[in-house]
Amino acid sequence: MEKRLIKKDVLAGIIGRIAGDMNLFAPVLDEDNVLFEPVKDGNTALANYKNTKNAPKAFFFPRSETLMRYARKEKGMEFAGLGEEAGQAVLFGVRPCDARSFALLDLLFDQEKYKDPYYIDKRGKTTVVAMSCTKPPYSTCFCTSVGGSPTSADGADILLTDLGDAYLAEFLTDKGAALLKYFGDVKADAAADKKKEEIAAASAGEIKTTIPAREIKAFLDANFEHPFWDTIHRKCLACGTCTFMCPTCHCFDIQDEVKGADGKRIRNWDSCMFPLFTKETSGHNPRPTQKERWRQRFMHKFRYYVDMFGPIACVGCGRCVMSCPVNIDIRKIAQDISKL
Amino acid sequence: MQNPYVPIPVVVSKIITEVDTKDIKTFRLSFLNKEDEEKFQYIPGQFAELSVFGKGESPIGIASSPTQKGYIEFTVQKAGQVTSFLHEMEEGTHMGVRGPLGNSWPIEFLEGKNIVVVGGGFAFTTLRSLINYMIHEDNRKRFGNITVIYGARNPGLLIYKDELKEWEKRSDLNMNVTVDKGDATWKGREGFVPAVCKEVAPSSDNAVAVICGPPIMIRFTLPVFFDLKFSKENILTSLEMRMKCGIGKCGRCNVGHKYVCKDGPVFSLAELDQLTKEY
Numbered sequence: 001m002e003k004r005l006i007k008k009d010v011l012a013g014i015i016g017r018i019a020g021d022m023n024l025f026a027p028v029l030d031e032d033n034v035l036f037e038p039v040k041d042g043n044t045a046l047a048n049y050k051n052t053k054n055a056p057k058a059f060f061f062p063r064s065e066t067l068m069r070y071a072r073k074e075k076g077m078e079f080a081g082l083g084e085e086a087g088q089a090v091l092f093g094v095r096p097c098d099a100r101s102f103a104l105l106d107l108l109f110d111q112e113k114y115k116d117p118y119y120i121d122k123r124g125k126t127t128v129v130a131m132s133c134t135k136p137p138y139s140t141c142f143c144t145s146v147g148g149s150p151t152s153a154d155g156a157d158i159l160l161t162d163l164g165d166a167y168l169a170e171f172l173t174d175k176g177a178a179l180l181k182y183f184g185d186v187k188a189d190a191a192a193d194k195k196k197e198e199i200a201a202a203s204a205g206e207i208k209t210t211i212p213a214r215e216i217k218a219f220l221d222a223n224f225e226h227p228f229w230d231t232i233h234r235k236c237l238a239c240g241t242c243t244f245m246c247p248t249c250h251c252f253d254i255q256d257e258v259k260g261a262d263g264k265r266i267r268n269w270d271s272c273m274f275p276l277f278t279k280e281t282s283g284h285n286p287r288p289t290q291k292e293r294w295r296q297r298f299m300h301k302f303r304y305y306v307d308m309f310g311p312i313a314c315v316g317c318g319r320c321v322m323s324c325p326v327n328i329d330i331r332k333i334a335q336d337i338s339k340l
Numbered sequence: 341m342q343n344p345y346v347p348i349p350v351v352v353s354k355i356i357t358e359v360d361t362k363d364i365k366t367f368r369l370s371f372l373n374k375e376d377e378e379k380f381q382y383i384p385g386q387f388a389e390l391s392v393f394g395k396g397e398s399p400i401g402i403a404s405s406p407t408q409k410g411y412i413e414f415t416v417q418k419a420g421q422v423t424s425f426l427h428e429m430e431e432g433t434h435m436g437v438r439g440p441l442g443n444s445w446p447i448e449f450l451e452g453k454n455i456v457v458v459g460g461g462f463a464f465t466t467l468r469s470l471i472n473y474m475i476h477e478d479n480r481k482r483f484g485n486i487t488v489i490y491g492a493r494n495p496g497l498l499i500y501k502d503e504l505k506e507w508e509k510r511s512d513l514n515m516n517v518t519v520d521k522g523d524a525t526w527k528g529r530e531g532f533v534p535a536v537c538k539e540v541a542p543s544s545d546n547a548v549a550v551i552c553g554p555p556i557m558i559r560f561t562l563p564v565f566f567d568l569k570f571s572k573e574n575i576l577t578s579l580e581m582r583m584k585c586g587i588g589k590c591g592r593c594n595v596g597h598k599y600v601c602k603d604g605p606v607f608s609l610a611e612l613d614q615l616t617k618e619y
Contacts, residue, residue, distance in 0.1 A: 073434070077434075079347070109589065252591070254590070265396075272592070277582075282419065286595075
């Protein structure tokens with residue numbers, strides 16, 4: 001693996017040069033929010049930020065995406081081509097939790113059978129440059145409880161770590177190595193590796209919250225029916241914000257839209273929190289109340305995904321905890337379950 | 341990479357109104373491109389997304405058998421947006437099909453065994469596919485005795501009426517068609533499906549029961565088969581859930597960690613016992 005040391009004052013120049021050659025998205029201050037936006041036309045990548053308000057999953061799995069277009073012909077609507085193809089892009093400054101969400105989504109969208117060509121196309125054309133958290137940005141961070149760490153390289157092509165006086169750049173994949181020329185030629189030495197290890201340990205140690213994410217699996221396996229499930233959903237408004245903000249939530253709806261003689265089939269983010277999500281035409285709904293929907297959301301992350309793929313479908317970013325309007329806290333649910 | 345979201349173009353080559361109430365029709369679809377027909381290799385029990393541009397898609401079991409060449413058939417009840425639109429369609433209309441999707445009736449498992457097919461009402465479509473597959477001259481020897489118990493609320497609601505008559509003439513098929521309540525012209529059997537199952541009392545010896553029907557029928561039919569000593573491994577059924585993608589991604593048809601669209605729709609009762617009760 002190639003490793004480079006980059007003086008701190010040259011990073012902005014590196015970002016600028018890459019952005020000059022291709023679409024580069026980085027955390028940018030947009031009013032009061034930090035969002036992933038294109039670095040061009042006066043938009044500058046932030047050097048210091050906690051994390052972006054929204055998870056970057058939308059780059060591979062957009063909120064709304066055209067799957068195909070069709071046109072009205074004499075004998076009915078006929079296929080008229082796919083949606084737009086994605087271009088090459090660089091996502092710069094992705095936090096390790098969010099980069100890990102890509103690795104988790106890969107498991108679903110890039111299975112051996114039934115590959116999702118839209119996701120795979122964008123994922124393949126995008127280089128992910130992750131930025132280690134040398135200090136966990138929020139009190140709600142809990143990546144270390146769900147298989148991640150503030151310096152995890154999962155899902156990233158390049159990992160940058162702030163060593164104080166310079167950045168250590170680790171080129172983890174071929175896609176990452178293709179950007180090597182932008183990063184100068186100062187090779188990282190063993191001292192840099194050692195420093196990174198120290199930072200990694202210190203940063204992980206600063207994470208305040210731990211949750212028994214693996215430990216509760218046995219309870220979840222045995223207790224699909226349990227009085228506990230009657231307690232967590234009561235204040236839920238079914239607004240879907242948690243699933244909207246979540247880096248790993250990936251449920252979608254498919255809808256047709258027609259304008260005149262042209263139509264398109266689009267997919268939109270959907271949410272297991274919504275009553276209509278599983279409601280059948282007959283009126284039957286296998287998840288009739290918010291209780292079953294909450295159980296599904298929690299079980300999907302901590303039991304079903306584990307059964308299907310191994311990892312927990314949560315990266316510990318804390319967005320759902322911070323954005324829930326009624327303060328439902330997934331960390332507390334896990335902790336409460338472990339006491340049952 | 342094959343795009344699993346793009347439907348295969350087909351033409352509606354025949355429409356058959358199945359029932360007196362006219363809200364169940366069978367659509368025969370023929371492929372517009374010959375190579376698509378060759379690629380569409382399916383097994384009884386699988387389903388496909390019927391795709392009407394402008395309206396959307398609806399997951400429907402394949403009602404034809406792969407032994408019927410040149411077309412595929414779907415029997416559809418008029419219910420929501422897509423199926424209502426289908427019911428308004430005329431022969432010659434172009435539409436799309438995405439599939440085949442899902443697992444299937446486990447043909448290899450069924451081979452060499454006596455097969456009891458139990459259907460109720462409109463949930464007889466993939467059972468019809470299975471029956472036509474098993475009784476085809478190339479396949480009949482591969483299966484033991486075949487018993488069919490099929491019921492509807494009244495004679496007018498039986499689907500595949502002509503085919504039922506043909507099947508009743510066969511000596512290698514034990515047909516038991518019943519209606520909850522007959523009418524002036526009905527000369528056949530009257531009685532609910534569970535009661536008829538009890539009466540026919542198929543032996544569980546080297547036998548598998550394949551059961552599809554409305555939940556109320558299933559609930560009362562299963563105890564009959566338990567009494568006949570059918571094991572849960574040897575009772576199969578097919579689940580229905582709301583679906584969109586059909587390929588285990590969109591996240592709405594899961595029962596526990598199994599997706600009905602790709603791990604199902606066919607499950608044995610033994611398998612269902614391992615799953616959460618959420619369907």
